[in-house]
Amino acid sequence: AQSVTQLGSHVSVSEGALVLLRCNYSSSVPPYLFWYVQYPNQGLQLLLKYTSAATLVKGINGFEAEFKKSETSFHLTKPSAHMSDAAEYFCAVRNAGGTSYGKLTFGQGTILTVHP
Amino acid sequence: SAVISQKPSRDICQRGTSLTIQCQVDSQVTMMFWYRQQPGQSLTLIATANQGSEATYESGFVIDKFPISRPNLTFSTLTVSNMSPEDSSIYLCSVGGRQGVHEQYFGPGTRLTVT
Numbered sequence: 001a002q003s004v005t006q007l008g009s010h011v012s013v014s015e016g017a018l019v020l021l022r023c024n025y026s027s028s029v030p031p032y033l034f035w036y037v038q039y040p041n042q043g044l045q046l047l048l049k050y051t052s053a054a055t056l057v058k059g060i061n062g063f064e065a066e067f068k069k070s071e072t073s074f075h076l077t078k079p080s081a082h083m084s085d086a087a088e089y090f091c092a093v094r095n096a097g098g099t100s101y102g103k104l105t106f107g108q109g110t111i112l113t114v115h116p
Numbered sequence: 117s118a119v120i121s122q123k124p125s126r127d128i129c130q131r132g133t134s135l136t137i138q139c140q141v142d143s144q145v146t147m148m149f150w151y152r153q154q155p156g157q158s159l160t161l162i163a164t165a166n167q168g169s170e171a172t173y174e175s176g177f178v179i180d181k182f183p184i185s186r187p188n189l190t191f192s193t194l195t196v197s198n199m200s201p202e203d204s205s206i207y208l209c210s211v212g213g214r215q216g217v218h219e220q221y222f223g224p225g226t227r228l229t230v231t
Contacts, residue, residue: 032218043208044159044222046117051218090158094218102147102212104220106158 002027002093006107014115019063019078021110023091026072032094033074034104035065039087047089050074061085086114118143118211120223128229129199136195137226139209144189146212149220150182153206162207165192199230 007022025031032051036044048059055067065076074091091107119142129135139148147166151159162182163171171184186192196203206227212220 034219036222041227043120043224044210046219046221049219102220103149103161103164104159104210106160108158 002031002105004091004093004105004107006089006091006110008110009108010111010113012113012115013081015083016080019076019081019085019112021076021089021091021112023065023074023076023107024072025074025091025093027093033065033067034092034094035059035063035074035076036090036092037061037087038090038109044090047076081112081114083114083116086112088112118145118221120209120211120221122207122209122223122226124226125224126227126229128231131200131230133199134195134197135199135228136193137207137209137228139192139194139223141190141211146189148186148192149210149212150184150192150194151208151210151222153208153225155204159208162194196228199228201230204228204230 003026005024034049035047037047038044047063048057050057050067058064063078065074067074088109088111090109092104094104121140123138149164150162153159161174162177163173165171165184165186167186167189181197183195206225208222208225210220210222
């Protein structure tokens, strides 16, 4: 079974500060990993994805994430937070095969607050 | 990416009634998924809907409570039956499974309140 753990249900940063949202995964096979963002009263938007190519993945809105197999981590970062980054962020892992092929397993989510 | 729409966007329903949620995609897709997001919670997969076959339900979800239809490659419905206040959630559909595409794209969600 695959699982995702997001450390910290709430993260608060000042505008212009570094954003770091932590995600650790558990998978018996090489995973596909994703970060999604959910703004209030909206659906999920894909930020970036890791699909076994480059370990450093760049996404939209200046976000990036690094896949570290040795640490089973896929942390999301942004060098400088903007007020518009305030949202909830979900890390997800995809099942690569079996009867649950394609199924996404989500972490619990991290709410990012950005202070002026 | 795919453009996904859901109807209704929100609804308030009485206990004991049923609501059918529609999901429409702008292109043909192999796999469609239905998720539930309870207040303040993460997303939980209800079922996978594949065209031409029965939906595959996750543990804790049953067809009698959440019947799903998938009549073609661009459309699916989820019915929430005999609703109770515990069914108050956001219901989201997503699509995936295109050749070489590993991610899923989500609809805007249906916000359901059961009174």
